[in-house]
Amino acid sequence: MCVCVGVTTFQALGAAPPRIILGPENQNVKIGSTLTLECEADGNPLPHIWWKKDGLPVNETSQVFFTDDAIELTIDHVEVSDSGTYVCVAENELGIAEVEAEVVVINVGPPRFLFEPYDLDAIEGTTVEMPCKAENDDILQAASQHWVCASTGVTMCNASDFARARFSAPYSTNARCTLSTQ
Secondary structure (H helix, E strand, C coil): CCCCCCCCCCCCCEEEEEEECCCCCEEEEEEECCCCEEEEEEEECCEEEEEECCCCECCCCCCEEEEECCEEEECCCCHHHHHHHHHEEEECCCCEEEEEEEEEECCCCCCCCCECCCCCCCCCCCCEECCCCCCCCCCCCCEEEEEEECCCCCCCEEECCCCEEEEEEECCEEEEEEECCC
């Protein structure tokens, strides 16, 4: 009696190894902000996506989470220790594709005035322009700047361009320019 055994390998039509079509980008982020890295891949079968940081798998925590398909990696309230090389890994049974991005967390410290406010005299009912500008406002992108009436504590205006604040002064008052990071 003769028994013949044969082994056949087959590949489904259209099968393809993973290919990253949108990879994460290098980022400089301010300490305390939110970091989001994106990665999309195609292949057949559809690849599984996961993430590494400095060569080790990234795990979900209370501050680190993924979308259901791991296309996005988000870290809330980033710390200096979140700096490093992040790698998006896409894999299926036909192969692996990887793309990396460098993340640098910047500790900018408290905001400082570049132009400090100064005393002004104005005619009642006129509009005055009071300069108030933060140092490194290109880094302090999430900074808040506003003028507050010192006697009442009421916000008189917000300055979104970090350069000047304008408001009508119908009475004598003291104002304070406040800079804060979020």
